[in-house]
Amino acid sequence: MSRTPPPLHIKICGLTRASDVEVAVAAGADMIGLNFVPGSSRRIDVALARTLVRAARGRVEVVGVVADLDSLEVQALLTDVGLDRVQLHGDERPEVLGALGPRAFKALRVGSAEDVALAAQYGGDLLLVDARVPGKQGGTGVRVDPSLVVELARVRRLLLAGGLDPDNVAEAVRGVRPWGVDVASGVESAPGIKDERKVRVFVDEARRAAQEAADAADGASGA
C-alpha cells in the first residue's frame, strides 16, 4: 500500500521572469528563490523582485538569496520587496542569523567534515547546504558529497542544494532524505532562464523518490 510520504519541500531558485514563476507554481514547487547577490548571473533588482513577488503571492513562498549583507540591510530588503524568507549565502556570522530571527536561514557551503561541524553554530528551523567551490558563492552546479551531510539531515531540517538536476535529484533524495531540495542551474536553458520541462521533471522525480523512500521505510518497519 502506498502511504502519504512526509512532504518534500522543493525550491526553484534564481528566477528572473514572471513566466518562470508560473512554471514553478504549475510544476508544484513550494518555494522560489530571487537572487540579490552582486556578480550572480541570476541577480535581479528590487523593482523586478517586487513584480515577481506579486505574481507569486499566496501561491508559493518567496525566498531572497543574499550574501554578506548586515542584518539591517537584509531586514530592509525583506520589507521593501515583500519576501517571505531570506537565505544567507555568504560568510555571515551566526550573530547575523540570530539578529534576523525565524525568517532567515543560513546556507552553509560544505566540502569537508570541518565545514559540516560549523552547522552547530547556526540556529534556525532550516539549514541549506551547498557545495564549497573555491572563489564561488553559489549557483555552481557542483554537488555536495552526500556522505558528508546524511547525518546532518537526521537532526536538522536540511535543504539540500548544489548541482541537483532532473537526472540526479531522485538518487539525492533517496540517499540523504533531506527536508527539501533546492536547484538553480540544473533546471535552466541559460543562467536565470528556467526550462519548463526540466522544472517539471525535477519536481516529479523528487516527489517520486520521496514517496519511494517513505514506502521503503514503511516496509522495513512492517507498517
Ligand SMILES: O=C(O)c1ccccc1N[C@@H]1O[C@H](COP(=O)(O)O)[C@@H](O)[C@H]1O
Ligand atoms: O545561483 C546563483 O547564481 C547564486 C549566486 C550566489 C549565491 C547563491 C546562488 N545560488 C544558490 O546556489 C545554490 C545551488 O545552485 P545550483 O543548483 O548548484 O546551481 C542554490 O541554493 C541557489 O540558491
